[in-house]
Amino acid sequence: MGKIKYTLIKTEGKTKARLGKLKTNYGEYDTPMFMPVGTQATVKTLSVEELKSLNAGIILSNTYHLWLRPGENIIDHAGGLHKFMNWNGPILTDSGGFQVFSLAKPKDISEEGVKFKNHLNGDTLFLTPEKSIEIQNKLDSDIAMSFDECPPASASHEYLENSIKRTIRWAKRGKEAHKNENQSLFGIIQGGPYEDLRKYSAIETVKLGFDGYSIGGVANDGESTEDMYKAIDYSIPYMPEDKVRYLMGVGEPRDIIEGVIRGVDIFDCVLPTRLARHGHAFTKYGKINLKNAKYKEDFSPVDSNCDCYTCKNYTKAYIKHLINADETLGARLLSIHNIRFLIKLTEDLREAIKNDNIMEYRDIFMRDYYGENK
RNA sequence: GGAGGGUUAGCGAAGUGGUCAAACGCGGCAGACUGUAAAUCUGUUCCUUCGGGUUCCAUGGUCCGAAUCCAUGACCCUCCA
Numbered sequence: 001m002g003k004i005k006y007t008l009i010k011t012e013g014k015t016k017a018r019l020g021k022l023k024t025n026y027g028e029y030d031t032p033m034f035m036p037v038g039t040q041a042t043v044k045t046l047s048v049e050e051l052k053s054l055n056a057g058i059i060l061s062n063t064y065h066l067w068l069r070p071g072e073n074i075i076d077h078a079g080g081l082h083k084f085m086n087w088n089g090p091i092l093t094d095s096g097g098f099q100v101f102s103l104a105k106p107k108d109i110s111e112e113g114v115k116f117k118n119h120l121n122g123d124t125l126f127l128t129p130e131k132s133i134e135i136q137n138k139l140d141s142d143i144a145m146s147f148d149e150c151p152p153a154s155a156s157h158e159y160l161e162n163s164i165k166r167t168i169r170w171a172k173r174g175k176e177a178h179k180n181e182n183q184s185l186f187g188i189i190q191g192g193p194y195e196d197l198r199k200y201s202a203i204e205t206v207k208l209g210f211d212g213y214s215i216g217g218v219a220n221d222g223e224s225t226e227d228m229y230k231a232i233d234y235s236i237p238y239m240p241e242d243k244v245r246y247l248m249g250v251g252e253p254r255d256i257i258e259g260v261i262r263g264v265d266i267f268d269c270v271l272p273t274r275l276a277r278h279g280h281a282f283t284k285y286g287k288i289n290l291k292n293a294k295y296k297e298d299f300s301p302v303d304s305n306c307d308c309y310t311c312k313n314y315t316k317a318y319i320k321h322l323i324n325a326d327e328t329l330g331a332r333l334l335s336i337h338n339i340r341f342l343i344k345l346t347e348d349l350r351e352a353i354k355n356d357n358i359m360e361y362r363d364i365f366m367r368d369y370y371g372e373n374k
Numbered sequence: 375g376g377a378g379g380g381u382u383a384g385c386g387a388a389g390u391g392g393u394c395a396a397a398c399g400c401g402g403c404a405g406a407c408u409g410u411a412a413a414u415c416u417g418u419u420c421c422u423u424c425g426g427g428u429u430c431c432a433u434g435g436u437c438c439g440a441a442u443c444c445a446u447g448a449c450c451c452u453c454c455a
Contacts, residue, residue: 044410065410097409119411188409218408219409223408247409250408267408268409271407274412274413293403331413
């Protein structure tokens with residue numbers, strides 16, 4: 001048991017795409033990798049057996065949500081998050097940084113920490129970098145994230161400059177508060193789409209010395225895809241080669257591919273499970289909406305190219321019926337498929353890196369999925 | 375046999391003289407969703423060649439004007455015999 005260890009195996013011939021290995025407390029995993037999100041200590045609608053069957057590696061959980069419910073002490077008493085949720089694979093906990101964006105107002109953010117309105121009962125709460133790390137230590141996840149401010153896409157250069165500096169000070173405080181020797185701690189690079197800010201944030205964060213680094217603030221509320229790629233391109237050059245690189249919150253297939261090409265190793269996203277609950281499915285030929293009337297009598301699988309349990313056993317017509325009837329099995333079957341789709345995408349990307357033909361892979365994928373040649 | 379109440383768009387249900395092609399809910403049809411306050415949210419839902427046309431059980435009437443008032447009929451419900 002100990003810290004996570006990243007080993008770079010090779011870099012793809014013509015791009016920055018990296019093939020790597022991640023040694024964790026719960027086994028070794030290949031990167032690039034997609035990590036399903038299970039905010040409340042559950043990947044919504046899925047059992048851990050189902051997750052395993054998808055070849056999932058690391059899964060995510062969330063400090064803020066588990067802090068409120070059931071409380072970190074209960075999870076501690078249960079023997080940690082792995083035991084509590086019966087997941088014997090690696091877990092990464094987000095720090096609550098995203099909730100700074102989604103629940104707090106700018107005026108609630110101070111040097112000391114962030115004032116939240118408890119979304120369950122309206123109580124006023126205060127989360128600090130130290131508190132976030134302390135909670136994550138107790139949750140006993142394998143990877144803890146630094147507590148950062150995740151500013152909205154509309155934030156100005158001036159606002160962002162102050163914000164990233166504070167986030168760096170918070171990262172330092174969090175690192176000093178971090179006590180769990182079996183838990184890795186990652187730093188987060190912010191700075192919006194600005195080259196100078198990303199550079200500054202990356203250099204200063206790396207100076208503090210973390211076990212891995214992530215790029216944040218690219219998938220909050222309508223950042224353009226262009227700005228996301230800028231954020232990656234401006235951050236990557238300053239991120240160490242021997243540490244894993246994590247692009248937070250990204251899961252649109254195009255963005256995973258573009259992220260990998262730019263040198264990102266791991267991704268997480270709520271998209272596959274949320275889309276599933278809303279009746280949508282990723283397929284080789286683009287995203288489809290099972291609610292559409294045209295699938296009423298379509299007795300073919302969601303994606304005939306897919307190897308998942310759902311595609312091997314169920315038809316579009318049946319899943320459409322389940323979604324329309326508001327039956328939870330529909331959401332579950334589509335969650336299985338959508339997560340598998342993204343994990344399979346990363347498996348294919350690893351293969352393409354091995355074969356030094358990731359650009360060709362991208363072009364074919366884009367043509368099939370988006371019907372374009374980008 | 376007597377006394378009341380009712381009939382509104384696919385369904386349920388508001389509306390009781392003009393601002394009504396008719397609230398709202400459901401259902402239907404689409405769209406959005408990127409570190410999950412998200413099994414949520416948004417749009418649309420009589421026909422249309424977008425000028426307009428035809429509607430509120432049916433027919434007739436009053437009125438400048440009717441889903442709304444009057445008459446008759448049909449059907450439904452409740453209570454009394």
